[in-house]
Amino acid sequence: MRQFLLSLFVSTLLGAAILFFSPYFIxxxxxxxxxxxxxxxxxxxxxxxxxxxxxxxxxxxxxxxVLGQAIYMFTFIPVDSLVGVALVIMAFKSLLSCVGLLLKSAISDVLHLIKGNT
Structure with a gap:
């Protein structure tokens, strides 16, 4: 349970950071x-x-x-009538974070195989 809450907390911060840094980068x-x-x-x-x-x-x-982005959006971004559409788009595009998860696990597995740790 502790690991679940820790990963939820860190990922929520990263999700909010994505929207926070958006005006600065793009x-x-x-x-x-x-x-x-x-x-x-x-x-x-x-x-x-x-x-x-x-x-x-x-x-x-x-x-x-997704939660971090939603919290940041409702807290700091002006809400308009298309907020529902924005949430749906955000949720679907956030599936891309799973690509990063899969890349990390694949790289970790390959490194463990190279080291000989199975």
């Missing part, structure tokens, strides 16, 4: 409407970073990243 408050690859790269990187412990659950990381 000049858009809502990164999912931008033409740049910032949002895609940030989600993959967040999924990669948060899996520092091999025992963290993928579900808690994905939920945390």
């Amino acid at each position: 000049g858009e408050i809502e990164p999912w409407i931008s033409d740049s690859y910032y949002y895609t790269g940030a989600l993959v990187l967040a999924g990669f970073i948060v899996l520092v412990d091999r025992h963290a659950s993928y579900e808690s990381i994905f939920i945390g990243i």
